[in-house]
Amino acid sequence: MSLPPDDPHALAAEFVRRWLPETFRARTGIILGSGLGRLGGALTDAIDLAYTEIPGFVCSTAPGHRGHLLAGYLAGQPVLCLQGRFHRYEGHSFSDIVFPIRMLRLLGVKRLLLTNAAGAINTTYKPGELMLIADHINLMGGNPLIGPNNAAFGERFFDMGTTYTPALRALAKVCAAEQGLCLREGVYIAVTGPNYETPAEIRAFRVLGADAVGMSTVPEAIAARHCGMDILGISLLTNMAAGVTDAVLSGSEVLAASDRSAEAMERLITALVRHLPE
Ligand code: HPA
Numbered sequence: 001m002s003l004p005p006d007d008p009h010a011l012a013a014e015f016v017r018r019w020l021p022e023t024f025r026a027r028t029g030i031i032l033g034s035g036l037g038r039l040g041g042a043l044t045d046a047i048d049l050a051y052t053e054i055p056g057f058v059c060s061t062a063p064g065h066r067g068h069l070l071a072g073y074l075a076g077q078p079v080l081c082l083q084g085r086f087h088r089y090e091g092h093s094f095s096d097i098v099f100p101i102r103m104l105r106l107l108g109v110k111r112l113l114l115t116n117a118a119g120a121i122n123t124t125y126k127p128g129e130l131m132l133i134a135d136h137i138n139l140m141g142g143n144p145l146i147g148p149n150n151a152a153f154g155e156r157f158f159d160m161g162t163t164y165t166p167a168l169r170a171l172a173k174v175c176a177a178e179q180g181l182c183l184r185e186g187v188y189i190a191v192t193g194p195n196y197e198t199p200a201e202i203r204a205f206r207v208l209g210a211d212a213v214g215m216s217t218v219p220e221a222i223a224a225r226h227c228g229m230d231i232l233g234i235s236l237l238t239n240m241a242a243g244v245t246d247a248v249l250s251g252s253e254v255l256a257a258s259d260r261s262a263e264a265m266e267r268l269i270t271a272l273v274r275h276l277p278e
Pocket of ligand 1: 120249
């Protein structure tokens with residue numbers, strides 16, 4: 001991948017490369033979503049870099065997003081872990097949101113595990129369950145690839161038929177069964193937020209074929225596919241989406257719910273990383 005040395009992604013990657021131990025090479029990147037940052041605590045021999053130190057990174061302001069890059073080992077495998085992500089509702093541009101993904105690619109990451117908290121639209125799903133993302137619907141009104149194409153990352157036009165890598169999804173199902181975890185599978189629809197949806201929007205999203213709704217992940221998946229990464233997406237269903245029950249949705253309850261169920265996500269990701277090919 002050849003980028004001019006003054007490309008901001010290249011500068012960030014170079015900065016992180018200097019910070020990493022010389023022999024550290026991670027093929028797997030993990031993005032930890034709302035309230036899921038504690039998985040970072042499961043890494044061994046981890047070192048930790050604040051996003052504010054990395055040139056080109058914007059600041060993470062979302063609650064439950066710590067804003068640190070971790071390098072360490074999960075189940076004995078080297079991983080780079082982004083503890084906290086950037087959202088459109090924070091005011092960040094789509095290109096800022098995907099900046100860390102491109103930096104990971106330049107650092108040699110080929111496989112991206114995306115996690116998030118989401119609301120369940122499918123009424124047969126329950127809060128606390130995990131959902132494998134089979135496909136997505138982009139309703140964020142934007143795309144990180146709009147503008148001149150950076151051919152060093154990928155082609156202008158490319159296929160999104162299998163955005164979420166079938167082999168990784170199959171492996172996730174095996175790992176969930178091994179761990180005795182219930183793993184749903186469905187379509188994730190992405191909106192910008194920051195407000196939760198109206199009941200009418202949720203009814204409309206159900207008609208569109210969505211099983212879960214959230215405010216992230218899709219820009220990252222688009223940029224990761226563009227630069228040829230394999231992707232796995234897992235949503236932690238923190239709540240039933242608006243109007244499914246009488247519950248009033250609040251950010252603090254969503255965070256508390258993701259905290260309660262983060263252990264299941266941690267077990268699944270750890271089992272998955274253990275079984276990943278080199
Ligand atoms: N809607 C949008 N984003 C979310 C939700 C929701 O219900 N729950 C967690 N993130």
